Every structure is written in structure tokens, then in C-alpha cells.
Amino acid sequence: MIFNFPFIAVAALIIVGLYAVVFRKNLIKMIIGITIIESGVNLFLITLGYREGSIAPIYTSSPGGIMSLPVPQALTLTSIVIGVAVLALMLSLVIHIYRHYNTLDVRKIGGGEE
Amino acid sequence: MSGMSKIVKTITNVAIPFILIYGIYVIAHGHLTPGGGFQGGAVVASGLVMIMVAYGSVWTMEKIKEKNLSMLESLGAFCFILLAFLGLVFGSVFFNNYLVGSNSLFGTVPAAGSGLADISTAGIIPLMNFAVGLKVIAGLFAIVLVMAYAITKKEAKE
Amino acid sequence: MDKRSIAAVLSFSVVAVFFIFTVLLMHPFGAPDSTAMDDDIISNAQTETGANNAVTSVVFDYRGFDTLGEATVLFTAVAGVVMLFRRLKK
Numbered sequence: 537m538i539f540n541f542p543f544i545a546v547a548a549l550i551i552v553g554l555y556a557v558v559f560r561k562n563l564i565k566m567i568i569g570i571t572i573i574e575s576g577v578n579l580f581l582i583t584l585g586y587r588e589g590s591i592a593p594i595y596t597s598s599p600g601g602i603m604s605l606p607v608p609q610a611l612t613l614t615s616i617v618i619g620v621a622v623l624a625l626m627l628s629l630v631i632h633i634y635r636h637y638n639t640l641d642v643r644k645i646g647g648g649e650e
Numbered sequence: 651m652s653g654m655s656k657i658v659k660t661i662t663n664v665a666i667p668f669i670l671i672y673g674i675y676v677i678a679h680g681h682l683t684p685g686g687g688f689q690g691g692a693v694v695a696s697g698l699v700m701i702m703v704a705y706g707s708v709w710t711m712e713k714i715k716e717k718n719l720s721m722l723e724s725l726g727a728f729c730f731i732l733l734a735f736l737g738l739v740f741g742s743v744f745f746n747n748y749l750v751g752s753n754s755l756f757g758t759v760p761a762a763g764s765g766l767a768d769i770s771t772a773g774i775i776p777l778m779n780f781a782v783g784l785k786v787i788a789g790l791f792a793i794v795l796v797m798a799y800a801i802t803k804k805e806a807k808e
Numbered sequence: 809m810d811k812r813s814i815a816a817v818l819s820f821s822v823v824a825v826f827f828i829f830t831v832l833l834m835h836p837f838g839a840p841d842s843t844a845m846d847d848d849i850i851s852n853a854q855t856e857t858g859a860n861n862a863v864t865s866v867v868f869d870y871r872g873f874d875t876l877g878e879a880t881v882l883f884t885a886v887a888g889v890v891m892l893f894r895r896l897k898k
Contacts, residue, residue: 542837587839596764606850614874614875621886624886625888686861731876751858759854771858771860772858779868792890800893
């Protein structure tokens, strides 16, 4: 019944985020698209390390049985923190752009048309 | 931004000790239960942001200057690197876990298989959890406070 | 402008088709391919590091350099945000 359903959810998240980055002209919507792509990548990292019918890899009062892989979970922690740091820097740059140009449309900021 | 009404401030005063104790519990038991430095630090930073939303960012910035937050974050990062260098001094490699197996503070080795939790295990991992937790708390709260304070100054200027 | 929008639609559809093909060719959910390193970590984590939590021992002991890099990225982001909102105080 499961049949690769988390992998299909990862592909859907990345495609929706990529659509928001490529086809929308508002700066805030593009930043939201980048955050959605990041959520899809984190879900993919966790989904790679699951074994059928396993429990969490913790030994304190554990009921016994096979355990899922701990290394992808550790890499996902690092990825989430880096996503938060990049989002903070992007948002502060958008505040400065709005203060300077008074608009959030990507067609009107920058050097102009070529 | 300005603060909110008296009901919000009273509920914040009641709920803050529970949030802070839960966050420090998650940081301190990182080697026994799910959690650790990053997760507990995010919980405590969310509680501090709740204080800032209820009382206003101007009042919070006057009580807590951003110099103190920068100093706390640098202290956390410095303690983390100091613990890694002490592994080079006492052991033989960088990041060596030199407290496991000795008879000092965090020295005992737990029995193999599932068992009850003993807090004085796992070498230098609890100390590293505290250093990283302090760094994450100060860093995340400084980001939100600086952004919220800068917006009020901009509204007043133009 | 018309050529630019046609190029955008074409490249987006190529990337989307590649993603859908990759998802249908992945290994079945619940049976990872090679687990030799993780089995080694799970069986030796309690005696070598002394921690009951295998994920924390991987983050701080077996892969401590990744945590050091992540702490540096967080410190750089906070320094950048505080620097961007600093104004000359009179």
C-alpha cells in the first residue's frame, strides 16, 4: 500500500518549489519557493534511511528489534540549520531592497533592461 | 513593534517558566533521549521570541542589548572549539572523546543492550550539548530581535 | 520576451520529467541498498562513545567536523544580519 509514496511526495515538493522560483515575479514568493525546495530535500534525506518495521536508534528502555539508520538523520539536522541561516540572510536583503527601490517586482530592480 | 494587551502579558508570564524548563531538559538529556543542542536551543529561542512579541521589541531591546547577545554567542562557539582542542591535548587526535572509561565526571560506560538511563555517561558529549545550545539560543534570538527593532526605527524615520 | 518565456517553460518541463523518472526508478521504500557502515555504528556506539543515543553520538563524535562547519555557518549568518542593520549612531 505504501509503494514509494514518500519519494513521490519529494518530487511533488521540489517541482512546486521550482515553479514558484521560475514563474513568479514577486521577491517574497520566490523566497517561499526556495524554502519549499529545502523541505523537499530534507524529507528525501530522512526517507533514505528507513528499514521495514524498525524502531528509533536509541537504547534507553528500547523494546528491542532492528533499528533504522542513524547517519541520514544526523545529516538532516545540519541541513535544517543551514536552511534557517540562509533564509535569515535572504529576508534581511529583501528589506534593504524594498527600502531602496520602494517596489518588490524583479522586473523593475537592478540595472534595467538589456 | 509595540506590545500587546494586558491579558497576553499575563498569560506569557504564566507560561514562560514551563517552556524554558522543557527546553533546558531537552538540551541536558541529549545523550539519553531524542534531542540535543540544536533542538533544545530552538525551543528556548521560541520562548524568548514569545516574550518579545508580547512586550514589544523596543522594550526588549532596552532591557537586553545586542552586545550581550553577541558575547553569549561567541562564548558558546569558543567553548565548543576549546573542548575539541582539549581532545588533542589529552588524547591523540582532534575531537577525541577523552572522558569515556576514566573515573571522572562523565566517565561510566553503560551496559550493552537496552537499559535505564544514567546521566553521567557519554564523555564530553553533554558539555558539547550545552555549548551548542547556548550558541543556538543567542544566535536565533539575536536575528529576530535585530530585524524587529530595525523596522520600528524605519517607520519613525520616514 | 516571448523567446524568454518559451525557454523557461521548456527547461522547467525537462527538469520535471527527469524528477518523475528518477522517483519511479528508486529502490523500494524500506529496503536500503548498503548498510554496512550504519550496522557497524549501531553495534559499537555504546561501548566506544558511552552514549545511549546513536544519533547524538554520530553528530558529535563520529562526524564532529560537520557540526563544526554548521556552527561556523550559523555564526556567519548572525554576524551578517546584525551587520546589515547597523546604523551610524550619532
